[in-house]
Amino acid sequence: MDDEYAKLIRRMNPPRVVIDNNACEDATVIQVDSVNKHGILLDVVQVLSDMNLVITMFNVIDHNGNKIRDKEVIDYIQRRLENNPSFAPSFRESVGVVPTEEYTSIELTGTDRPGLLSEVCAVLADLHCNVVNAEIWTHNTRAAAVVNVTDDSSGHAIKDPVCLSRIRDLLCNVLRGSDDPKTAKTTLSPPGVTNRGRRLHQIMFADRDYDRVERAGQGRYRDRDRDRDRSRLPNVTVVDCVEKDYTVVTMRAKDRPKLLFDIICTLTDMQYVVYHGVVQTARTEAYQEFYIRHVDGFPISSEAERDRLVQCLEAAIERRASEV
Template structure:
């Protein structure tokens, strides 16, 4: 007798919908129980990935999660978050509180479209380009130059590097129409040329370019791309001091058939999202968790099982969990001096800016590119190409060319990390040669 698996999946999906209608998510927001934090409690029918969905909503709102208590044994999920805004204050804005309720409560029901936001969905606004390849000096400058030559405008982009690998999600529009690029032949050409740039001369590791009309949750997609690219595998020449790595341990609690994952590392925004994202995509279920990020050092404790119900059951699996969580934490660490560029958007802006950095021997370790109402708001983390703290004179000369008010320094050159504290990979956009005057790029008048 032949079994209809598709029918079974449909029945499971209908059953899940029924359970949700009978037990809709419930959100309680309390500003009285804590002197310093807003407390958000979420109760819901349980399913794999629900913790990540909740954390993703809070993180996307730029809320800082100070503490969290998670329990999801059986068919019910309960989570309590202590959160503040980015300035460390309680959330008192009624509009924000209402949005939290709508995003997490019964009205949202964690719609399937939200759950699949990491995939590709149709979009008329832009074309999504996903890039992975070997990290090297000048890579983003080359990629953005190719896109400019192909009459594409980069409206949003985020680029991460880790352990000799680079990944980027870029949203581009057609220069002529300002909308998504739909011509199949043109898309094929874009994919081919970008893949050639990513491959470079490296024959040992591959490169990948995906071009689609779609919407992605950029940060989760970057985690997935780098995980698939196995950036967690340490290189023989990985010189990062073990003392600087996140402290990740995995032990089995045999009485309860749980594996207990403990993480201690320097706290930073979105740390919880990064670790929960990785555990979820590695097909582990978080049954209980205790999160404390109220000190400079964050503490995370997860009680997990694999989705098949088993704990971590071998030394090899244990080591892989540790390495993958370390990588997830390290990917977002931003070495170097933070620069913010704000100016009127135009085609080729990203290419010009990264070329200026490259020709002044600066390396960009991470980048975020956004466009809002015709304005480009770009953030770059830069270092000296040799891995040394940035020379203030170089930054001053670049700012004089681009414009003192257009390019702002967020931090001090003297406080850039020393070379011994940098990640294993520090090259993405850097350059070695200064070939012509910066004024030629036309960002500002000389």
């Protein structure tokens, strides 16, 4: 019933995508008009990020810094955006590709340490699991991974509950640190439900990798000296815009692919809505400014929440930094 309602609304208000190569000399301008809903900006940014396109001032260039000239690529972008079910109101909140039965998706969380990846791979090999693909992030002493595996003999997803339970238990033992105050987790999840990059952000956020930790001889991870050093990157500030009833978030960071996606992903999953934004890149540095509110329409009201948002955005920027 929900799907039929979404299809009806979609037919009444189809998304409109305009791709313009004439409006700007150095970039392709993409304009998307659709039904307004929470997460719509993330959906657009995710489609473009998945295609390795770079968003500058909300205009788009390819990975080599040029306009998008290939008509097949332009048509593909238009189809992806116009046919994305997320642009129609729906009670489903999952984002990404259609679930598949081709492999089993394993989510891992634990303490980062030397040799962890080798041990995880050794366990999977001993259990006759073939790794189809995997993505692993480490940040602030924590590690998270999404690993897609198949049964080595059949080449298909692993469905035997006894085998799945054994995989979960053995991997959890590998991930559990001897002095880890947090609990290691191994979860078997339906594949393809959520974009893998977004899912890794969600896993590490749930694991509270943004928490400040003590470092030997350095005191707190964010001490007063760092607070005074505004030239250090990434640099995130969260302030009130009382006259407009917004919270203003500004970020300066080393420019890299998918930086905007990581920021918008975090804001969206923390239940903030972006009303206005500015994205600028200059040489190797990126500047982003967003006017946000809670999904309930109110700006941030406490210093503790502002501080937590700063920590979470800095963590979101740093998690993928090792890829660059």
